[in-house]
Amino acid sequence: KNEVEQSPQNLTAQEGExxxxxxxxxxxxxxxxxxxQHPGGGIVSLFMLSxxxxxxxRLIATxxxxxxxxxxxxxxxxxxxxxxxxxxxNTGNQFYFGTxxxxxxxx
Amino acid sequence: xxxxxxxxxxxxxxxxxxxxxLCAQDMNHEYMYWYRxxxxxxxxxxxYSVGEGTTAKGEVPxxxxxxxLKKQNFLLGLESxxxxxxxxxFCASTAPGTSSETQYFGPGTRLLVL
Numbered sequence: 001k002n003e004v005e006q007s008p009q010n011l012t013a014q015e016g017e018x019x020x021x022x023x024x025x026x027x028x029x030x031x032x033x034x035x036x037q038h039p040g041g042g043i044v045s046l047f048m049l050s051x052x053x054x055x056x057x058r059l060i061a062t063x064x065x066x067x068x069x070x071x072x073x074x075x076x077x078x079x080x081x082x083x084x085x086x087x088x089x090n091t092g093n094q095f096y097f098g099t100x101x102x103x104x105x106x107x
Numbered sequence: 108x109x110x111x112x113x114x115x116x117x118x119x120x121x122x123x124x125x126x127x128x129l130c131a132q133d134m135n136h137e138y139m140y141w142y143r144x145x146x147x148x149x150x151x152x153x154x155y156s157v158g159e160g161t162t163a164k165g166e167v168p169x170x171x172x173x174x175x176l177k178k179q180n181f182l183l184g185l186e187s188x189x190x191x192x193x194x195x196x197f198c199a200s201t202a203p204g205t206s207s208e209t210q211y212f213g214p215g216t217r218l219l220v221l
Binding site (some may be wrong): 004033035041042043044045048086088094095096097098099100 | 149151211
């Protein structure tokens with residue numbers, strides 16, 4: 001049983017393209033996190049959302065609580081955005097993790 | 108601040124050997140977590156702690172033990188390593204408050220069990 005589904009699993013884009021990564025979840029949540037895992041393995045938190053939309057630089061995250069869906073958008077993608085992006089809804093007691101979307105941005 | 112650190116970064120064990128992974132954080136976080144990450148799977152919670160002296164089982168606790176004797180440290184032990192425990196292990200901590208706050212991750216420990 002997968003509580004978190006991400007799509008696509010893999011994504012290749014040309015530099016400058018607009019990127020969208022989707023996350024659907026089945027659990028009731030208090031917040032949803034988007035994480036970035038660098039090619040070297042390190043994991044950093046990008047966003048924590050409980051409603052609406054957040055923007056940080058070229059990254060935008062949205063969430064629709066009723067539809068249990070979140071999206072991560074990257075505007076004007078750059079090769080340094082190449083990483084695995086992980087959706088992580090939190091129920092208040094526990095984090096669930098998607099398997100990640102592997103993004104490669106080609107110069 | 109160093110954030111979350113993990114020791115060691117890489118280790119090779121033989122089946123049956125034991126080892127301890129150390130996670131340390133200097134952010135005064137109450138909650139700490141141990142995850143394992145395997146190819147094609149999301150992060151899976153092994154054990155977690157909501158404060159000094161307390162620990163609880165996560166999704167995949169078998170074969171592991173933990174201790175939180177000091178607030179800043181969270182130790183993960185493998186008493187008798189098995190090849191199925193070959194994985195990358197991540198420690199994380201969460202700011203004071205609810206457990207849904209932002210997690211800060213360590214750099215990971217790659218463990219190979221032969």
